[in-house]
Amino acid sequence: MSDALRLPNRWLSLAVLALTQLVVVLDATIVTIALPDAQAELGLSDLERQWVVTAYVLVFGALLLLGGRIADYWGRKRAFLVGLLGFGIASALGGLAQNGTELVIARGLQGLFAALLAPAALALLTVTFASGRDRNTAFAVFGIIGGSGAAVGLILGGVLTEFTSWRWCLLVNVVFVILGFIGGILYLRESRAEGENRLDIWGAITVTLGLGSLVYGFSLAEDGWGSANTIGFLALGAGLLVLFVVIESRVAQPLLPLRVVANRVRGGAFLMQAVVGSVLIGATLYLTFHFQIVLGMRPLMAGLANVAMTIVILLVVPFLTKLLPTVGPRPLLIAGPLVGAAGLWYLSGITPGGNYFTEVLPGLVLLGIGLSMLFVTLQNLALTGVAPHDAGAASATVNAALQIGGSIGVSVFTAIYAGVEQRSLETGTDMLAAFTDGYSAVFIAAAIAMVAASVIAVIFIRGSKSDLLPQNEHPVAVHLG
Structure with a gap:
């Protein structure tokens, strides 16, 4: 195949993989806006409502390492296509669910197939863009989508819930799956790990x-x-x-070679990724509840209320991508969580009758800037220097850290929220004010977590700029066919 044909196909493969990344990331949040409507229609308990979110991110995160190794051994393109197809079927089942149990099971199945799909996609990205400026561009695209996907899910969920039904927050995935499946067949190249491969079942x-x-x-x-x-x-x-x-x-x-996580810098990046997941998935959930339950916003307005963070991320990430080779990862990874923590601390000042533009918007802008400093930097850093044989395992660990962090974040923040809300009600506080007290406590806890992420960067992310971001990674072997 000529170079003239090969180059465009490589960028078309990036488009396919980016679309997949969008589906996986936004599906952690797209149903969040729809939860009040789904709860009313299906008669969900508050516990079932929480597990509609938790089932997806928990199964996704728990099975990612296995999914990454299956992709390495079975073939990354094959794993990608099977995962995509299964994800579409699970989404259809969720959109047609008739009770809470069926919806939670469907969300778990989405997580199962996403655990095969996501590491295959990131490993394909890693082997397709092995080094140089093109690699930085490809990871920048992934970073933008990773950073904005959650917020896009909230906005899209608001539009679909407002004008159609909460069910379309799941059924819409079928459209993405059809496009991605066709693109994957046409433009992705098969690759797999070299040598004898055996699954680590006990691991x-x-x-x-x-x-x-x-x-x-x-x-x-x-x-x-x-x-x-x-x-x-x-x-x-x-x-x-x-x-x-x-x-x-x-x-x-x-299943997970300890050399992948034992590296000090990569280990620190994985820990920071978990903190980002807890904040991005957990804190965003409660901000959405504040919009709809306390401020009385309709689903569409609640989704649009998050757009400030999305716009900030989309504007800031390209600038930071150009800045990264100049300043290196360490300053961004130390400062980013602190800026995000400032935004979360600002959000903790919300009140039942407060104004969005004065109590929420400045906090979202700060949080968007802080997260922008982390997305591209963390994902690239977590995969730098990884041997080709370990590409799937490392890619899975990146995603697993984010999803497990998110599932733990939802659970911990729920416990914090419930405790503070109950104490407020016991002291005679009216219900909406008690809800707000709980949400404020969640944002304070999330701010503390972000400060901890900055401390992790100080301790773990060490080395010269050239060591942390080598210009020429070792070429990655690609097996065609």
Whole structure:
């Protein structure tokens, strides 16, 4: 194939992968706007309402490592297409759900197939754009979509809920899947890890059950951090994850080679990604509730109310992409969380009768700037220096950190919200004011988490600019066919 044909096809493959990234990211939030309507129609309990969000991000995050390794061994294009097709079917099932159980199960199935789809897409991106300026451009596109996808989901969810039905927040994925499936067949090239490949079954079992137990334990914290069930599931999760590390250190072909996370810089990037996920998924959920439940916004207005953060991210990320080679990742990763924390702290000042433009908008602008500093930098840094054989596992870890952070964030923030709201009601505070007190507490907790992310950057993200962002990565072998 001539270079003239190969180059356009490479950018068309980026378009296909970017579309997939958009679907995966926005699906964590697109149903958020629709939750009040879905809860009313299906008679969901508050716990079921939380699990409509948690089921997706939990299953997604817990199975990402396994999905990444399957993509490496089975073939990344093949895994991409199967994951995309399954995701579309699960979305259709969710859109047609007749009760809360069916909806939660469908969301879990979406997470399962997304766990195969997402690492395959990111690994395909990594091997298609192996080095140089084109790689930076490709990751910038992924960063913009990753940064704006959650907010786009909120806006799209508002439009669909307002003018059609909450069900179309799930059914719309079928359209994206059809386009992505056709594009994937036409423009993606198959690649897989070299050498003998064998799945690490015991590693897959322990990490999946460990992460699941950990997140479920956090979800039980609403009933009390000291309850036997909460402590039991958290302890079980921690123990299984320790066992997972032991297994990975001893098997010949581990699900997650410890060398991927043992690197100080990459390990720090993964930790920061988890914090970003907790804030992006958890805090955004409660801001949406404030818009609809306290301020009385219609779904469309509630979605549009988030657009400020999206616009800021879209404007700032391209500028920061050009700035990154000049200043290096470390300053951005230290300052970004602090700017985001300032925005969240500002949002904690919301009141039941407050004005969006004075109480919310400045906080969203600051949060958008802070997140912009993190998205492209973290994703690129987390994959820098990864051997071709480990591309799928590293890509999966990037996504898993974000999703598991998000699922833990939803659970922890829910516990914080419920505790503060209950205490406010017990002191005679009216209901809307009690809701607002709970939301404010969530934003304060999220701000503290972002400050912790900045501390992680100070401790872990060390090295010269050239070490952290090498200009020429080792070429990645691509197997065609």
